[in-house]
Amino acid sequence: MTIQQITTFNQKTYQAITNLLPQLDDSITPPSKDFLKNMLASGHSHLFVAVSEDNTIVGMLTLVEYDVPTGKKLWIEDVVVDSPQRGKGLGKQLLLHAIQFAQTRNAKTIMLTSRPHRIAANKLYQSIGFIQRETNVYAYNLK
Template identity: 30%
Template sequence: MPDWKIQVANTADSEEISQLYRTVWTPFLNDFPKELMDNRMPLAREIKASMEKKTYFIVRDKAKIIGVARATIEHGACLLDRMVVHPEFRGKGIGKALTLHIIDYARNNNAKKIWLDTSPKLTEAIALYESLGFRECGLFRKHYWGTDIKFYEMLI
């Protein structure tokens, strides 16, 4: 696995992160409710505002942002969400590297667990989380705008 350089994003990266979310989620528009897709494709200003409380980690290929994932530590637990990898750069270990990086970040910030939610339809994401040892801990039916959501956790 190449040693992807992972950086903390800053507010100047918001527009490019927003564009990456759009690139990744647009092909899924027919698979999920519109509200969920809108939520997964935030505007740059929404990303910028959320950076006050949430940490975005990015991977670049040369200057271009090709992967992003977000971590939020609250109540001693770390939520991992908003992870995407540009379609042209998948299968190269970037998603794994981002997830492992957030596990380290959580440990270093005294979190006792990492948790996340995902859709049963996102089979690549589920394969990634399960390969790293996340444990499925429940299926919430019609949880986000009528779509089923699976929860995963890892104690650290």
């Protein structure tokens, strides 16, 4: 298993994303091809995928980079491993790769959110050093 960063659009990655994202939340509509192309070209969104020995993408993680007056921060989004591949350490590999990448970007903080019912995911995040913060997260729906 290898972790690779995807920097340019390709059909194989697009198909994998359209398969993986609904496994994270069945209400998710996969992005359009143009949206994914623009995201990859932005330089602020870093897409990492887990690739199996047979060259199949079986997991993904997006790392979003931004600067604020308090420093450079990164936010982890859309961590998902294909259901038949879960429990094999792929999520951990993706997260550790993202942490290593963040260190090369001189980031101050990496943050993520996880729903409380995602027990295995929450245990994983804590096991590799993420600290649960006591805060409220708010969303304002624009559409």
